Amino acid sequence: MTEEFLYYIWQYKLFLKNDLYTTENQEIVILKSGIHNNNSGPDFLNSQLKIEDQLWIGNVEMHIKSSDWYLHNHEEDPNFDAVILHVVWEHDATIFMKNNQPLPTFEIKNFVDEKLLGNYNRLIYSKQNWIPCGKQIYNMPNFLIDNWLERLYFERLEQKSVFIKELLAHTNQDFEAVLFQLLAKNFGLKVNGDSFLQLAKSIDFMVIRKERFDQQKLTALLFGQAGFFEDDIQNEYFSLLKSEYKYLKHKYNLQAISKNNFQFFRMRPQNFPTIRIAQLAALFFTHQNLFSKLINISKKEDVYKLFSFEIQGFWKTHYTFESESKKSAKKLSKSFIDLLLINTIVPLKFVYLQSRGEVDQEAILELIKQISSEKNSIIDQFLKLKIKSKNALESQALLELKNNYCTKKRCLQCAIGNNLLRK
Structure with missing residues (x-):
């Protein structure tokens, strides 16, 4: 009890x-x-x-x-x-x-009622199921599941909003600066996300605003702040960027972080920090007013177009500064852009509209429903329970359900748990 x-x-x-x-x-x-x-x-x-x-x-x-x-x-x-x-x-x-x-x-x-007590005990004290209602969830009415998942998605958005608002507080409510920091974090994915965020925070966004009109300077700025010029590599492009960064470092009194913060081990070459940093620089050079463009977008295809740039020159034949590789396009995949939509663009848009008192929940739902469902072990387990995730709204909501309700045995606060308790 x-x-x-x-x-x-x-x-x-x-x-x-x-x-x-x-x-x-x-x-x-x-x-x-x-x-x-x-x-x-x-x-x-x-x-x-x-x-x-x-x-x-x-x-x-x-x-x-x-x-x-x-x-x-x-x-x-x-x-x-x-x-x-x-x-x-x-x-x-x-x-x-x-x-x-x-x-x-x-x-x-x-x-x-003994039945109510019995239902409660079966849910809370069950140790055999992956989630407490694992044997019953597939029998829930579709409308109950759908409504609950929508509510869970907005709960997840609110949780992400807390972190975004913390970043805004440290940037004097500069949404452009926060967009840069959030995108940097997500360009680093799980392995390098914190290091990429540290990199973005190491540069006053005022410097990005001034230098984003010159791709070479912007690229040198990001690689230099990431500590990649600590090495002595004998190639013309590396030397050019290193020299450019030396000037920028002195001009803006910058303090770089260490290259050792970034992990390459067991990563696919497309996700190497060097490639992601070069892409981040190219993105902010290509779109000078990226924030206003993203805020006004309501279709995922328009985001795909916005992020359809390709890094050129040196990076066509390199994944790192050290060694040359077979020539290949270094584009952002649609699945990667989907992650940016889920974890950066939609949450930041939600916070921005919230700050203006203009939140349109239906518009947010319409956009997130356009994105494909995430694929991970939690979504796979729900599929085994006959709960299929059709889009990113549902995959995000199911992650919220598992992590913040099922794992914590919060059946009493869950719409599904409530339905089962009162049967």
Whole structure:
């Protein structure tokens, strides 16, 4: 038994009957359950009850056992002086208030349907399923799943917004600068994402604004700040960029990070940090007003066109500065651009519109639904449970469901869990 289950029963009044009584056999009528308190203090605030014929307005505290009141030292905390009812699963001790009167206690286990309790135990204490409802989720109504996934997607967007707003706070609300930082992070993918973000943060975006009209200077700036000119490599292009960076470093009083931050091991050549840095420089050289273009886009095909540039010259025949390779195009794949849409463009657009009070949820949903579903182990496991992800909205929502609900056994806060509990 958990206190969360007690909160759930109380909040939704899931009692076997309407005739409720305290341990002292006093009739209880719940007029208002109160507001669930997630902070310190009593569990429900501003509850309204009738105990016998007396109307009470105050707070409700809940415990597994009555004696937990003393175990948690509530008798010493003035925040609990306004408690009007103690709701417990098991009544094992009488609690006295400061006026030496016993605190009215409601032993809830006598009023809970055994089927509800059985459903709860099967969900919460199941150890054989990948997710608690693994054997039942495929039987859920489609409309329930669809509505819940949409809500979960926006929960995930809100979580991503927290990080974006932190970046905005450190850039004086400069959305262009934050776009550069977020794109850099995602160009680095999981392995090098943090290092790419560190690289982007090492350059005041004012410098990017000034130098983005010259691709050679912009490329030298990014590679130099990433520490790649610590080496001494004998080729003309490397020497040219190194010389260019030496001038820029002095001009802007820059401090580079270390090349050792970037990983090449076990990475596909297309994802080498050198290629991604060159592509990032080419992107911001090609599109001088990238942020305004992205904010006004509503179709993924338009994003594909925007990111259809190709790095030229030296990088056509190289993956690193050291060795030459077979000539090949170094374009961004559609699957890579999809990741940028999912993790940078849509979340940043959401925060931008939110800051202007112009959020159009339907437009956000329409855009994210155009993107193909992600492929990973979590999405594969849901497919085995007959839950198919049709687009990026659903794959993002399923990740949110697994990581923030199923793994944490938050079935009581889940629409699917609620449906199963009340069957």
